[in-house]
Amino acid sequence: MALSNEKFLVFVLIGSLLVGCSGIERQTEKAMKAAEVAFRDDEKQPNIEAGLIQVYLPKDFNVVEEHENNLILQKGDKAYILFVNPNEKEDSSVLFLATKLQGDQYLVLHSFQNDEKFGFISIKEASKEKYELAVGIGAVKLTTETDKDDLRTDAKQMMQVVSSVPQK
Template structure:
């Protein structure tokens, strides 16, 4: 193999790696923006009662299991874990700070704030091509596992769910 062919093959390999990395970066940026827009909109009203929690669930979502502070939500074959700490208000950053202690593991750890509430999004790789996505406001956090192509849509819908819960 000639030297120029070796360099060409090396260039193709490096290009593939760069495109792969930038692709997840692009998807995480879109997810953060979608979550922030949903955080600021705050227009979804609860349409489901799950134990002590009144929550908005998008079409196709259903409550699978519930107890006082945790709800397992299903949508098709995907599970979401909703956690509600009734001792925290919408402006609390306790859940975010707990996640921040493990910050080295996250691809994204971003917070949003307005006058009366504090929200966040975190994304970390859980296994090859799968990502743990969590969004929260105050003492409410919703977590799921998703793939990179669904990060934006999941982040938006999850923030709508979280923002519908009165704290």
């Protein structure tokens, strides 16, 4: 039994959609797990001081702008915004709750905690083939726009960065 051209085309389109959706689901799951592992690992020690903020930056990250409560970081052609709320502690969920209250459609909005700190990861579609990734611990949040294939690596490195910032 042969498929007509129209039925074949519909079959191929549906198959492509399913593969595309499962691809981003798989990548967001990997990113969530990588962020949680980095959250639970030993914290990196700050290796730079920019303005009032002490922070660990992985190789290839540079500070391009300093402000009182945030830094603009860059790695290659990708920009990152590091925000620090000096009035909150490591176990604060204020940034997570503010993210949740925005009501955006998140592919991932997940939190994790231990006795000392509260962390989270959020991923939402920013534009075609680009995703807004944010990770946070307590009063510190780091955000970037990234590709599907970079979600896992970015989530891990970003969580290492936020976990390094000393909090009250």
